[in-house]
Amino acid sequence: MITISNITKKFGKLAALDDVSINCNSTECIALIGPNGSGKTTLIKSILGMVVPDDGSILFNNKNIAHDWKYRKHIGYMPQIGKYPENMSIGQIFDMMKSIRKDDTISLDEELFTEFGLDKLLNKRMGTLSGGTRQKVSACLAFLFNPDILILDEPTAGLDPLASEILKEKISKEKTKGKLILITSHILSELDDLVTHIIFMQDGKLKFHKPFEALRSETGELKLSKAIANIMLKPTN
Amino acid sequence: MKKIIKFVVIDILRNKIVLVYTLFLLITSLSVFNLEDNTSKGLLSLLNLILFIVPLVSIIFSTIYIYNSSEFIELLVSQPLERKNIWLSLFFGLAGSMVLAFFIGAGIPILIYEASSTGIMMLIIGCIITIIFVAIAFLTTVNTRDKAKGIGTAILLWLYFALLFDGLVLFILFQFSDYPLEKVVVFISALNPIDLGRILILLRLDVSALMGYTGAVFKDFFGTNLGFIVAFSP
Numbered sequence: 126m127i128t129i130s131n132i133t134k135k136f137g138k139l140a141a142l143d144d145v146s147i148n149c150n151s152t153e154c155i156a157l158i159g160p161n162g163s164g165k166t167t168l169i170k171s172i173l174g175m176v177v178p179d180d181g182s183i184l185f186n187n188k189n190i191a192h193d194w195k196y197r198k199h200i201g202y203m204p205q206i207g208k209y210p211e212n213m214s215i216g217q218i219f220d221m222m223k224s225i226r227k228d229d230t231i232s233l234d235e236e237l238f239t240e241f242g243l244d245k246l247l248n249k250r251m252g253t254l255s256g257g258t259r260q261k262v263s264a265c266l267a268f269l270f271n272p273d274i275l276i277l278d279e280p281t282a283g284l285d286p287l288a289s290e291i292l293k294e295k296i297s298k299e300k301t302k303g304k305l306i307l308i309t310s311h312i313l314s315e316l317d318d319l320v321t322h323i324i325f326m327q328d329g330k331l332k333f334h335k336p337f338e339a340l341r342s343e344t345g346e347l348k349l350s351k352a353i354a355n356i357m358l359k360p361t362n
Numbered sequence: 363m364k365k366i367i368k369f370v371v372i373d374i375l376r377n378k379i380v381l382v383y384t385l386f387l388l389i390t391s392l393s394v395f396n397l398e399d400n401t402s403k404g405l406l407s408l409l410n411l412i413l414f415i416v417p418l419v420s421i422i423f424s425t426i427y428i429y430n431s432s433e434f435i436e437l438l439v440s441q442p443l444e445r446k447n448i449w450l451s452l453f454f455g456l457a458g459s460m461v462l463a464f465f466i467g468a469g470i471p472i473l474i475y476e477a478s479s480t481g482i483m484m485l486i487i488g489c490i491i492t493i494i495f496v497a498i499a500f501l502t503t504v505n506t507r508d509k510a511k512g513i514g515t516a517i518l519l520w521l522y523f524a525l526l527f528d529g530l531v532l533f534i535l536f537q538f539s540d541y542p543l544e545k546v547v548v549f550i551s552a553l554n555p556i557d558l559g560r561i562l563i564l565l566r567l568d569v570s571a572l573m574g575y576t577g578a579v580f581k582d583f584f585g586t587n588l589g590f591i592v593a594f595s596p
Binding site: 170174175194195196197198202208209210211212213218221222224225307334 | 365366369373376431432433434436437438439440441442443444447
């Protein structure tokens with residue numbers, strides 16, 4: 126579904142992405158992990174076309190995404206830090222997004238919207254919201270248009286335990302529908318029962334991309350956090 | 363694209379500054395026309411006011427507005443929208459509401475008191491100057507990421523176009539007064555939209571006789587249809 130070949134992105138001297146090639150297919154639920162500043166968000170932003178790679182190409186359903194924008198309607202993106210116009214209310218944001226992406230073939234998915242109880246906050250202005258509520262708005266917007274691909278950048282950061290449980294529930298539900306889901310997170314324990322594949326990045330380079338099962342049998346650890354720790358501690362890697 | 367323009371316009375209207383700007387223009391133009399018994403004189407006073415204030419408000423408000431809508435833009439770029447469309451909608455929304463404000467504020471009094479061809483031309487010039495300065499604001503914000511620097515640049519650009527430019531032209535005229543400079547000056551003043559607007563109106567008002575020989579040259583050039591077209595083409 127998404128084929129990334131040899132992309133490189135430099136910010137000044139720092140190489141945020143260094144010759145990364147990844148192939149992602151639908152029905153996969155991929156955890157994108159790596160230390161801070163390892164290029165995870167840059168990778169996601171280049172898939173979305175918000176960062177233009179210096180070199181290499183990204184194919185979406187075998188079509189190059191450079192100078193294209195229509196492919197983005199298949200993607201639901203939840204940013205790490207959601208930025209919204211301060212003086213628009215939650216209701217206005219949703220109305221705007223709906224009218225911009227209006228398409229009769231898409232059925233709206235408002236399950237999260239009601240489960241998070243955002244329908245009671247429709248008149249609140251975005252500028253007055255807490256970080257967690259903003260995060261809820263971002264999550265709802267990502268799921269709203271029933272996209273084939275979900276890209277979630279640190280989805281549970283800032284959410285209370287109840288909300289993050291609802292969100293995880295929703296993610297695993299979408300997973301069974303055969304969608305491609307890309308999650309970055311530092312809380313590895315919550316990825317355990319969600320992900321099928323692991324992408325590990327370090328210093329802008331792709332360290333490995335393999336099924337979770339393979340990683341489990343290689344390291345002999347059941348938990349993702351321990352498996353990753355096991356790999357990071359190995360001097361050969 | 364229409365939808366984004368709609369949201370931009372609604373957002374700007376909710377921002378009271380544009381309404382205040384409209385009211386200010388309305389009050390000044392009405393009072394200027396009521397103070398002078400000769401509407402032609404009133405038009406001249408209004409011209410100087412408009413050429414000073416319209417560019418200032420257009421450029422400063424647009425710059426700050428674009429910086430403030432960075433979140434709005436960021437929200438839109440992750441959506442299935444073409445970049446060009448996002449910018450164009452923002453530009454049309456902003457330029458459209460500024461032109462509307464100018465039209466209501468200055469246009470209505472002009473049409474009431476002086477609906478001659480000169481008055482209508484002044485209206486058109488005001489609208490074009492508004493659009494040009496909104497465009498300059500876009501250029502400044504795209505080129506500088508830093509807010510303070512961008513707004514500073516916008517103010518400097520306004521100062522340059524409104525005040526410094528005339529000084530420079532005068533300086534050149536005096537320094538090289540031994541040479542036949544008329545054509546060069548015509549070309550140089552055509553580089554500044556504010557000057558161009560002023561000259562066009564002054565010629566219409568037949569006060570160019572006051573401007574001496576250079577004025578005559580201006581009339582020679584800008585007074586003809588060709589000059590008129592050249593003046594409007596940028």
